[in-house]
Amino acid sequence: MPVQRLEIGAFGGPEVLRVVRDTALPVPGPGEVRIRVEASSLAFTDTLIRRNLYPGLKPSLPLTLGYDIVGRIDEVGPDVAQWHIGDRVADLVQVGGNTTHLVRPAASLVAVPKGLDAIRVEPLILTYMTAYQALFFEGDAKAGDALLIYGASGAVGQAALDLCRAFGVRAVGVASAKHEDAVARMGATFVAYDRPDASATLDRLSRDAKGFKVILDAARSEALSSVLARLAPDGRFVALGFSAAFRAAHRAGNARPGLLAALRFAFDFLRIQWLSSRSGTARRVIFYDISKRRARHPEWFRADLSMLFTLLEQGRISPHIQRVFGLGEAIEAHRLMDAGQVEGRFVLDLAPPRKLRPRSPAPSVARAPAPGVGG
Ligand SMILES: NC(=O)c1ccc[n+]([C@@H]2O[C@H](COP(=O)([O-])OP(=O)(O)OC[C@H]3O[C@@H](n4cnc5c(N)ncnc54)[C@H](OP(=O)(O)O)[C@@H]3O)[C@@H](O)[C@H]2O)c1
Structure with a gap:
């Protein structure tokens, strides 16, 4: 066929x-x-x-x-x-x-x-483009900035950390404890969201950095007010996904988030949209959407x-x-x-069969040494 x-x-x-x-x-x-x-x-x-x-x-x-x-x-x-x-x-x-x-x-x-x-x-098409435009266009991240990335072990999070390395941006990555190596390998400071001291650790790292210049959130789990409190006075919060609600539903054996999670999800989404529309020039809240941005x-x-x-x-x-x-x-x-x-x-x-390619384990993921500062 x-x-x-x-x-x-x-x-x-x-x-x-x-x-x-x-x-x-x-x-x-x-x-x-x-x-x-x-x-x-x-x-x-x-x-x-x-x-x-x-x-x-x-x-x-x-x-x-x-x-x-x-x-x-x-x-x-x-x-x-x-x-x-x-x-x-x-x-x-x-x-x-x-x-x-x-x-x-x-x-x-x-x-x-x-x-x-x-x-x-x-x-690069969906995943890196999302991370790149969210960090460097919406977030206006620059070399030397301190960034916080929720969902750091996932597709967008790993792409964001790779781009941070390429452009000389310092990153803190949040994921579950089992993904510590994946986040640390990318040169980021790791924080496990499933350890009891996660919130306190993030508050301390934020104080040390005098607030994060950009917070990229692919998971949306912590209370929005706690997350926004970690932004620098001229920082940008860029939300792009709600993985945490779906992960929690799956762990509970459900196909989709339950009513409470869905209400929280909707409330968060509306609050982010509302805050985006009234953000001043200093601290900004943004919801990134790759398809809308492309259109x-x-x-x-x-x-x-x-x-x-x-x-x-x-x-x-x-x-x-x-x-x-x-x-x-x-x-x-x-x-x-x-x-x-x-x-x-x-x-x-989906390549034609004549192309022989190792399936699993994955092809080599050897990485280039961290590049210098700047594009
Ligand atoms: N807006 C856009 O244009 C756009 C574009 C692409 C993707 N997205 C969305 O972005 C989200 C992430 O996409 P993805 O492809 O990167 O998904 P993914 O590969 O499944 O990664 C999800 C990440 O979220 C983390 N996570 C789950 N619960 C968390 C919690 N409570 N706190 C912190 N981190 C948590 C996971 O960490 P653990 O595995 O360690 O739990 C994992 O690192 C999805 O909702 C996707 O639909 C949006």
Whole structure:
């Protein structure tokens, strides 16, 4: 079968996933190209879409998952001048990326440098872009600043720590005690949220730093007032995710956060939105959303992604890929993501079979020495 993809026919747990085979290749229309996908996302965000819990998205079923893609153009539709067969490209698609073949508008693609491995490029599209824009655009982080990152062992957190190293930013990373090594390896000061002295330790580190310049929050667990009290007078709090509520629900054996957690979640979200709208010029509260930011500023997305590709080419960043999965293993990947068993990123390998690539354990994650200060 020419096309294979990861589809859901109903919203729910990993059991709703199935590998579907189509006999016909999709055909690009005017202004479109078809991409032979080489790698796509297996990220926490995909699990939210699988459960129909992703804010602002109302997908219809059946649905192919996959938030981003990297691959090669294998057919060009009419009226496309800028792309040719064989060009390597990347795109953020929200849904539909977990497939071997995909048609996309030519105008939405970003060129991928020839020599880069698709498996190492893929985490840059959703995950590193989120960390980069949240830290350096919304957070306005600079070399020498002190940062606090909640969710530091996860996909976005590990990307943020990698970028902090590349740009000479000092980071404190918060995750559960079992992930101490993953956070410390990235050169960050580690704080375990599941130890009784976590809050006091974070207060002390904040006092030592005279307040954190940026707090990046991918987990949203501590009371918002305690977190905001750790900001520098001109600091920025950038919220982007609510992992903690989903982790807690999973630990309790529930598919989704219960009523109390959902109310707290909604209250936090509304409070962050309200504080964002009335932030003055000094201390600011921001909710980052990659899709909204891209829709508003597609040229920034293109420029930032190209810059991330350059950092990867130069060996200044090195995505922490915990494991690479094939389509037939995607259900296992989703189970592990639901259970919070991810350090860094999982990646879905969709390359044609002739490419031999080690699946598990992951490819080498050897890191370049910490680069000097500045971009
Ligand atoms: N707004 C956007 O544009 C955007 C873009 C990408 C992702 N996201 C969202 O960002 C969030 C994180 O994504 P991800 O892919 O990095 O997820 P992930 O890989 O599952 O990582 C989640 C992280 O949260 C940590 N965590 C869980 N409970 C915590 C707690 N109580 N206190 C502190 N940390 C806690 C986990 O640590 P342990 O494993 O040690 O518990 C882990 O480091 C998700 O909600 C995702 O949907 C948003």
